[in-house]
Amino acid sequence: MKVGVALSGGVDSAVALYLLLKEGHEVKAFHMKTKEDEFFIRKEIKKKVCCSPSDTADAMRIAHFLGVEIEIVDVKEIFREKVIEPFKSDLLKGLTPNPCVHCNRFVKFGYLMDYVLNQGFDAFASGHYARIEFSEKYGRKVIKKGVDLKKDQSYFLARIEPWRIERLIFPNGIYTKEEIRKIAEEAGIHVAKKQESQDVCFIPDGSIENFLKDEGITLKEGDLITPEGEVVGRHFGYPLYTIGQRKGFKIEKFGRRYYVRGKIPEKNVVVVSDLEDVFFSGLIAEDPVWHVEVPEEFKCVCRVRKKSEEAPAVVKLRDNEVEVRFEKKVFAVTPGQIAAFYDGDTLLGGAIIKEGIR
Numbered sequence: 001m002k003v004g005v006a007l008s009g010g011v012d013s014a015v016a017l018y019l020l021l022k023e024g025h026e027v028k029a030f031h032m033k034t035k036e037d038e039f040f041i042r043k044e045i046k047k048k049v050c051c052s053p054s055d056t057a058d059a060m061r062i063a064h065f066l067g068v069e070i071e072i073v074d075v076k077e078i079f080r081e082k083v084i085e086p087f088k089s090d091l092l093k094g095l096t097p098n099p100c101v102h103c104n105r106f107v108k109f110g111y112l113m114d115y116v117l118n119q120g121f122d123a124f125a126s127g128h129y130a131r132i133e134f135s136e137k138y139g140r141k142v143i144k145k146g147v148d149l150k151k152d153q154s155y156f157l158a159r160i161e162p163w164r165i166e167r168l169i170f171p172n173g174i175y176t177k178e179e180i181r182k183i184a185e186e187a188g189i190h191v192a193k194k195q196e197s198q199d200v201c202f203i204p205d206g207s208i209e210n211f212l213k214d215e216g217i218t219l220k221e222g223d224l225i226t227p228e229g230e231v232v233g234r235h236f237g238y239p240l241y242t243i244g245q246r247k248g249f250k251i252e253k254f255g256r257r258y259y260v261r262g263k264i265p266e267k268n269v270v271v272v273s274d275l276e277d278v279f280f281s282g283l284i285a286e287d288p289v290w291h292v293e294v295p296e297e298f299k300c301v302c303r304v305r306k307k308s309e310e311a312p313a314v315v316k317l318r319d320n321e322v323e324v325r326f327e328k329k330v331f332a333v334t335p336g337q338i339a340a341f342y343d344g345d346t347l348l349g350g351a352i353i354k355e356g357i358r
């Protein structure tokens with residue numbers, strides 16, 4: 001088969017490429033540039049990210065070492081339109097967006113995948129820890145969790161378009177991270193010990209405040225209030241806070257532990273309350289994407305953020321929304337984050353959380 005591989009310069013996609021070559025496929029590497037190089041040279045890189053100039057150099061070296069052609073694909077424009085701008089406007093609306101999920105939908109498994117398929121490739125591969133398997137139950141190919149549950153990245157794939165699953169290959173999904181590093185080491189791949197990407201690639205210093213400042217937005221301090229309207233402290237700009245957060249603000253009225261309960265952007269106010277108040281019995285999420293056919297109402301498990309526990313739930317479909325009711329209350333259901341739905345290991349799809357139900 002002719003396979004295009006998304007090569008980041010990290011160990012995972014290097015091994016994915018290597019495994020595909022070993023299986024005898026005709027392979028070409030594609031490395032995308034999401035931001036201009038100068039951006040990463042100017043910025044302090046506190047957290048390892050995926051798309052800096054040194055990653056491009058690593059990707060080129062890996063491709064050269066494994067003897068495959070590599071093409072550098074400029075995705076800066078679509079990345080700004082579909083990832084950076086929505087991230088910024090969601091923050092200003094008081095949401096907590098997940099840009100990696102949107103990048104996967106629109107850029108990696110959108111623009112880049114189209115670019116590769118349009119060159120005549122049969123399939124597109126990446127180093128994600130997830131599996132593509134045919135499901136007897138659903139009668140089609142589905143995405144399943146990676147066998148290494150510590151590394152499983154299926155959550156980030158919850159909103160990719162279903163037809164793409166038929167054309168995807170995730171060679172790493174049947175391995176653990178340790179096994180992948182060992183394969184890399186044995187193959188002599190120079191990034192075998194390279195650190196993982198840890199954060200949002202366009203915020204390498206990890207500071208939302210600096211990101212917004214670079215985008216021309218200055219944060220304003222404001223009041224921290226209780227649901228009853230009592231002022232108990234100050235916040236340093238509402239976009240910096242997320243539901244359930246209990247640090248990073250200035251408390252002026254002591255004696256209780258406060259958790260962010262919600263935000264009112266129009267009033268520049270952050271509402272704080274007790275821990276019980278940030279547990280939710282359900283949620284409403286919008287614009288669902290389903291990888292398989294689902295009935296009007298069904299049981300499944302739901303994850304409300306990348307590291308949340310899996311919550312057994314009943315899902316009801318309504319127009320372009322879903323209503324989810326959990327068996328047990330769930331901590332910090334956060335508007336803007338993704339609700340991903342699973343049947344065992346099988347990813348069913350995902351929707352964008354609009355509101356939590358208390």
Ligand SMILES: Nc1ncnc2c1ncn2[C@@H]1O[C@H](COP(=O)(O)OP(=O)(O)OP(=O)(O)O)[C@@H](O)[C@H]1O
Nearest residue numbers: 006007008010011012013031032050126127128197
């Ligand atoms: N700049 C890029 N160009 C091409 N593909 C990329 C790029 N960044 C990420 N990818 C693809 O997306 C996959 C997941 O990337 P992510 O950064 O989330 O995870 P990772 O586990 O650190 O992967 P890796 O070790 O390959 O960098 C990568 O394995 C790779 O296939």
